[in-house]
Amino acid sequence: MSALCGGGTVWKLTSQATPVLRTKAAPLLEIVHKQADPLQQFPESFPLQVAVLWTNPGSDPENPLPLVHSLKEMGIPFFITRDLGQALRHHLVILYPSVDSHTFTPLQADQLTTFVRQGGFIFAQNVFWGGLQNLFGFRSFAPLRTRHHLAFSATKDAVTKYLNRAEERETQLGSDQFPEVIWSNGYVPDAGAEVLAHFDDGSAALLTNSVGKGKVYLLGLSLLDVVLRNQNNHDYEAQRHYVNAFEPGADVWLLVLRAWYEAYGRDWVRLATIPGGQRSALLLSHDVDWENSFAPGLDFARIEKANQAGSTFFVQTKYVDDANSKAFFFAPNLDILRQLKAGGSTVGSHSIIHSRGFNKFELGSGRETYPSYQPRGLGFDTASGATVFGEVRVSKELLDGEIPGQDTIFFRAGHLRVPVSLPEALERSGYQFDSSFTADDVLSNFPFALPRGLGFEEDSDIYEFPVTIEDEESPGFAKRVPQALQVILANAENGAVSVVLVHSNESVLKAAAEQDLLRQLPPDIVKTDMLTFASFWRARDRLQWSLTATSVPTEAVLQVKSEESVVGLTFEFQRPIASVTGGATMFPDNRHLVLPELAPGHGVSLHINYQH
Numbered sequence: 080m081s082a083l084c085g086g087g088t089v090w091k092l093t094s095q096a097t098p099v100l101r102t103k104a105a106p107l108l109e110i111v112h113k114q115a116d117p118l119q120q121f122p123e124s125f126p127l128q129v130a131v132l133w134t135n136p137g138s139d140p141e142n143p144l145p146l147v148h149s150l151k152e153m154g155i156p157f158f159i160t161r162d163l164g165q166a167l168r169h170h171l172v173i174l175y176p177s178v179d180s181h182t183f184t185p186l187q188a189d190q191l192t193t194f195v196r197q198g199g200f201i202f203a204q205n206v207f208w209g210g211l212q213n214l215f216g217f218r219s220f221a222p223l224r225t226r227h228h229l230a231f232s233a234t235k236d237a238v239t240k241y242l243n244r245a246e247e248r249e250t251q252l253g254s255d256q257f258p259e260v261i262w263s264n265g266y267v268p269d270a271g272a273e274v275l276a277h278f279d280d281g282s283a284a285l286l287t288n289s290v291g292k293g294k295v296y297l298l299g300l301s302l303l304d305v306v307l308r309n310q311n312n313h314d315y316e317a318q319r320h321y322v323n324a325f326e327p328g329a330d331v332w333l334l335v336l337r338a339w340y341e342a343y344g345r346d347w348v349r350l351a352t353i354p355g356g357q358r359s360a361l362l363l364s365h366d367v368d369w370e371n372s373f374a375p376g377l378d379f380a381r382i383e384k385a386n387q388a389g390s391t392f393f394v395q396t397k398y399v400d401d402a403n404s405k406a407f408f409f410a411p412n413l414d415i416l417r418q419l420k421a422g423g424s425t426v427g428s429h430s431i432i433h434s435r436g437f438n439k440f441e442l443g444s445g446r447e448t449y450p451s452y453q454p455r456g457l458g459f460d461t462a463s464g465a466t467v468f469g470e471v472r473v474s475k476e477l478l479d480g481e482i483p484g485q486d487t488i489f490f491r492a493g494h495l496r497v498p499v500s501l502p503e504a505l506e507r508s509g510y511q512f513d514s515s516f517t518a519d520d521v522l523s524n525f526p527f528a529l530p531r532g533l534g535f536e537e538d539s540d541i542y543e544f545p546v547t548i549e550d551e552e553s554p555g556f557a558k559r560v561p562q563a564l565q566v567i568l569a570n571a572e573n574g575a576v577s578v579v580l581v582h583s584n585e586s587v588l589k590a591a592a593e594q595d596l597l598r599q600l601p602p603d604i605v606k607t608d609m610l611t612f613a614s615f616w617r618a619r620d621r622l623q624w625s626l627t628a629t630s631v632p633t634e635a636v637l638q639v640k641s642e643e644s645v646v647g648l649t650f651e652f653q654r655p656i657a658s659v660t661g662g663a664t665m666f667p668d669n670r671h672l673v674l675p676e677l678a679p680g681h682g683v684s685l686h687i688n689y690q691h
């Protein structure tokens with residue numbers, strides 16, 4: 080059937096309709112489960128860490144994954160414990176996921192109160208126990224699934240520091256089309272407590288209460304519902320737009336935690352979201368999903384190079400004719416892909432048949448390969464012979480076989496349709512990154528680890544980079560550049576990123592519009608292809624770091640170890656720095672350090688001298 084040829088496989092044709100294409104085999108990988116115990120996965124290692132007290136250690140405890148996502152995305156150091164004494168040795172404590180009458184003894188309630196009175200800070204969600212209602216400042220609460228909206232109060236509190244825009248001051252918990260949405264606990268506050276956000280029925284959603292030298296915060300929602308449920312798209316259509324708008328409905332809770340850490344952490348240090356000490360990143364991408372979309376790609380690449388930017392081309396490897404289109408994954412289109420790759424653009428997969436029914440496809444066997452895999456679109460959203468594995472794995476084998484030096488690890492689904500088996504199919508086929516959701520739909524503008532099965536229990540090895548701006552919604556990208564810029568600037572304020580998708584079906588209007596956008600970007604927004612930023616984010620997410628004091632009060636040691644090669648890792652410091660060793664670059668504000676390039680498995684130790 081086949082003959083090896085220069086590392087690739089040349090298939091003899093069995094069907095005249097299928098062109099001869101080179102493939103590079105993608106081995107079928109097994110799922111590797113990470114350390115299942117959060118206590119061992121996130122151990123205590125330095126005093127600055129936020130202590131996460133995991134409060135429901137029953138036989139089937141709710142996984143702290145939603146909080147892990149939130150803290151890691153914000154670069155806040157933390158550890159997870161079930162030991163109250165260990166938690167209270169740290170200055171900042173989070174109680175997760177809830178507190179009921181079985182969580183603490185009366186003696187432990189006293190310990191918590193004493194901790195706060197003496198200057199400790201607690202952030203908790205869903206406290207139901209009367210034994211702690213004085214500490215948290217509530218008289219009663221009412222659980223309901225009928226609250227749909229949340230609004231932050233006009234009061235200024237440190238934790239709402241980053242919530243300056245209308246879209247951040249009010250969020251939606253679920254669409255009004257559903258009578259019941261997520262559970263919320265509306266609190267009736269004590270006279271001394273301050274309400275920082277309320278639900279549509281007037282009850283308190285976020286409370287704060289000052290006790291002695293310390294302060295507590297209480298949220299009447301679960302991060303499982305307002306962060307992870309949005310990210311894995313199991314929300315009750317909580318988004319206010321689908322694409323091309325600023326939708327920070329999940330991000331507000333990440334930003335509240337960030338502001339809480341920065342307000343009350345002592346000499347806090349945070350791992351920044353953007354490389355090189357910059358404020359934000361614009362990630363450019365093109366979908367190549369039509370026979371005439373290849374040649375214009377060269378124009379986009381040229382304009383991007385001229386504007387110190389780059390992009391990722393997501394290519395549909397269409398080698399079959401079907402009801403939707405003729406095949407087009409052959410010469411001279413393949414020559415154009417090779418040119419794009421040689422010119423510095425990066426390439427991802429955009430599936431094979433680009434079906435609207437992709438989210439309903441079977442997972443498949445993982446043995447799908449070219450040319451025996453023969454999927455065909457039959458109509459609007461129906462297909463025959465198609466599987467999720469086939470679409471992701473065979474497209475990778477073809478791109479890797481036909482483009483020298485290509486290793487396809489980025490995927491984007493056709494029509495942004497996402498099956499729940501996508502993380503598994505991607506992981507097992509050797510991918511690392513996906514961009515198949517819209518940022519508005521997942522209510523988040525930060526990249527995140529895609530949970531396995533799009534569930535709530537464990538992360539896959541795939542990171543998601545949702546699409547912020549696309550080009551096709553009326554009146555078209557060329558007429559929406561000012562609006563796109565506003566969304567990008569809103570994300571930049573939060574240290575979030577913006578992903579732009581421009582189809583390369585024409586390069587006259589769209590490439591000019593893209594250039595217009597690039598030229599209007601502030602200089603502290605990085606312009607880059609998706610793969611370069613995604614590789615940075617993966618290394619950042621897996622980074623191990625610690626900050627320890629020395630015997631000299633104005634000194635500290637930052638130790639960093641990366642599993643993979645990474646450029647531009649940046650740490651933000653509360654306390655101004657006078658000098659640093661170890662090859663790090665200090666920014667003029669004396670509060671940002673950019674690390675030297677790290678090699679895989681290598682660490683660096685920076686000695687920091689703070690200003691007096």
Ligand SMILES: [Zn+2]
Nearest residue numbers: 366368493494
């Ligand atoms: Zn497409």
